Amino acid sequence: MSNEVNLVEVMTVAASKEVKDYQRVFVGVGLPVLAAALAKKIHAPHALLCTEHGLIDFSPVRFPPLSVVDPGMIPGAAMLTTMLECLGVTLQGGWIDVGFLGAAQIDKRGNLNSTVIGDYSAPKVRLVGSGGANDIASNAKEFIIIMRGHDRRKFVERVDYVTSPGYLDGPGSREKHGLKGGGPSAVISDLGIFRFDENKEMYLEFHHPGVSIERVKENTSWDLKISSNVKETPRPTKQEIEILHRIDPLGIYLKSKA
Amino acid sequence: MRLLLEAELQDKVMGLDEAIKKFMFDGCTLSLGCLPRSFAGIYEIIRQKKRGIQLVGLGFLEESDLLVGAGCVNKMQAGFFASLETYGLSKTFRRAAEKGIPNKVDVEEYSNFAMLMRFVGGALGVPFMPVKSLLGTDIVNKKTFLGDKKLQVTECPFSKEKVVLVPSIKPDVCILHAQRADTSGNVQMWGINFGGPWEAYASKKVIVTVEEVVSREDIGRDPARTSIPSFMANAVVYAPFGAHPWNCVGHYDIDFEHRTMYAKKESDQSTFEQYLDEWVYGCPTQLDYVKKLGVERLLNLKCKPKYSTPINYGYQTEMNP
Numbered sequence: 362m363s364n365e366v367n368l369v370e371v372m373t374v375a376a377s378k379e380v381k382d383y384q385r386v387f388v389g390v391g392l393p394v395l396a397a398a399l400a401k402k403i404h405a406p407h408a409l410l411c412t413e414h415g416l417i418d419f420s421p422v423r424f425p426p427l428s429v430v431d432p433g434m435i436p437g438a439a440m441l442t443t444m445l446e447c448l449g450v451t452l453q454g455g456w457i458d459v460g461f462l463g464a465a466q467i468d469k470r471g472n473l474n475s476t477v478i479g480d481y482s483a484p485k486v487r488l489v490g491s492g493g494a495n496d497i498a499s500n501a502k503e504f505i506i507i508m509r510g511h512d513r514r515k516f517v518e519r520v521d522y523v524t525s526p527g528y529l530d531g532p533g534s535r536e537k538h539g540l541k542g543g544g545p546s547a548v549i550s551d552l553g554i555f556r557f558d559e560n561k562e563m564y565l566e567f568h569h570p571g572v573s574i575e576r577v578k579e580n581t582s583w584d585l586k587i588s589s590n591v592k593e594t595p596r597p598t599k600q601e602i603e604i605l606h607r608i609d610p611l612g613i614y615l616k617s618k619a
Numbered sequence: 620m621r622l623l624l625e626a627e628l629q630d631k632v633m634g635l636d637e638a639i640k641k642f643m644f645d646g647c648t649l650s651l652g653c654l655p656r657s658f659a660g661i662y663e664i665i666r667q668k669k670r671g672i673q674l675v676g677l678g679f680l681e682e683s684d685l686l687v688g689a690g691c692v693n694k695m696q697a698g699f700f701a702s703l704e705t706y707g708l709s710k711t712f713r714r715a716a717e718k719g720i721p722n723k724v725d726v727e728e729y730s731n732f733a734m735l736m737r738f739v740g741g742a743l744g745v746p747f748m749p750v751k752s753l754l755g756t757d758i759v760n761k762k763t764f765l766g767d768k769k770l771q772v773t774e775c776p777f778s779k780e781k782v783v784l785v786p787s788i789k790p791d792v793c794i795l796h797a798q799r800a801d802t803s804g805n806v807q808m809w810g811i812n813f814g815g816p817w818e819a820y821a822s823k824k825v826i827v828t829v830e831e832v833v834s835r836e837d838i839g840r841d842p843a844r845t846s847i848p849s850f851m852a853n854a855v856v857y858a859p860f861g862a863h864p865w866n867c868v869g870h871y872d873i874d875f876e877h878r879t880m881y882a883k884k885e886s887d888q889s890t891f892e893q894y895l896d897e898w899v900y901g902c903p904t905q906l907d908y909v910k911k912l913g914v915e916r917l918l919n920l921k922c923k924p925k926y927s928t929p930i931n932y933g934y935q936t937e938m939n940p
Contacts, residue, residue, distance in 0.1 A: 443815030539781025
């Protein structure tokens with residue numbers, strides 16, 4: 362195998378491994394649906410995928426879905442309903458085991474910002490807002506965060522605006538605010554895989570092939586803790602890469618530059 | 620019980636220009652319904668130069684972008700603002716929100732589910748709904764033009780569990796697109812539809828643009844397919860390809876070529892306005908728009924049939940016992 366590693370492939374395969382068999386998974390279009398579809402083809406054939414827009418137990422027949430309105434996600438699904446049943450009954454009702462989220466900024470508590478960069482009343486960049494992200498972060502039993510373009514502007518000590526709750530201010534904070542879901546269980550970036558310690562602070566568990574621990578630290582704007590047991594992320598297998606490229610043949614989401 | 624008024628039984632079919640003129644007004648609160656979206660209706664609102672609209676909804680993509688860039692919108696209350704999906708952030712929304720071009724748009728932000736519950740509350744005729752989202756975040760802490768009327772964190776009076784109360788919302792007008800309706804406004808729609816019919820249920824006036832106007836008998840062959848009953852609809856407008864450049868399941872697919880072109884044009888206000896000149900002001904009616912799309916493109920977008928197995932509504936006898 363050549364030494365060239367596509368870090369987007371590495372992170373998508375890593376994300377797929379977070380999906381366990383028989384789990385009910387909330388996905389959006391983009392890398393999450395690729396990761397979940399890969400998981401279903403390899404180790405989690407009974408995982409059941411849902412979207413916030415009305416699909417329950419679906420497998421896209423037209424890959425990759427490029428839009429949340431893509432009708433190619435419909436045929437073969439077990440249920441096509443509305444957001445009330447998906448975000449309401451299924452998610453808030455407590456049926457979702459794991460959700461996938463992304464954001465423009467993340468902090469060491471796993472709080473996510475997809476609303477503004479800079480001051481809220483005079484933003485430097487106005488972003489899209491929560492969508493269903495806050496609902497998923499609030500109510501899924503756990504969620505996985507996928508961050509492309511890991512750098513110091515994206516990995517910050519405290520996000521400019523908390524759109525979706527991670528562990529908020531630390532241990533006990535989610536419980537204090539009455540949140541039902543368990544919070545983030547992993548962060549997967551294009552540099553490494555991160556988890557949260559008992560103090561609800563993010564630490565590095567795996568660094569991707571070709572990425573030094575030093576590089577991860579340099580690109581994170583707080584003093585990132587490193588697991589005493591830190592390892593290199595396993596390289597994607599030939600089979601995983603083949604399946605991923607069958608799912609995204611044009612490389613729309615898998616292009617190595619985010 | 621009261622008898623149906625004559626007006627509720629009457630033919631609600633009208634032209635798009637007439638429907639927008641009759642029910643939309645400057646400064647109204649507007650919902651864009653669920654999916655499919657009525658791009659035809661949005662184009663007509665722009666052509667009629669409606670101003671000061673307060674746009675309310677769950678998630679917005681190009682459709683709100685068009686209204687914002689055309690200067691129709693002053694305020695938005697939503698869960699998601701103007702992404703162009705794989706094409707990135709909407710520049711038009713950013714120009715308005717960050718720089719006030721063509722005019723300042725103030726936003727009040729919720730999550731998709733919280734917004735949906737505000738419509739559900741409006742539809743059910745109750746003043747607020749509780750949700751278990753938003754807790755502990757800046758969506759609770761930061762408020763703009765709604766101030767303290769945005770939401771309230773409180774404890775359940777029975778269990779003491781923390782909840783967020785969101786105020787119900789009743790838009791002045793809802794405009795949406797569907798596969799078909801009869802002339803009295805029984806609406807049937809299918810496909811991925813986001814929030815379902817709740818925005819229409821909550822709205823004071825409902826304008827429906829459709830691919831097909833069908834008979835009442837057609838509606839009655841599959842009543843479970845009806846999402847909006849006639850008495851909630853005020854106008855039925857025949858608007859073929861009315862959801863283009865998005866899709867209408869069973870009729871036509873997403874026009875990615877058009878969306879790519881639009882994403883390029885909207886990156887700058889002057890080219891955005893060129894788009895309006897060409898595709899909105901330059902096409903005074905939906906028929907002009909469809910002609911401009913051209914036969915070849917329409918054939919390429921046409922859906923292949925993918926029928927479900929019919930269900931059986933049968934019973935034993937037609938005769939009364």
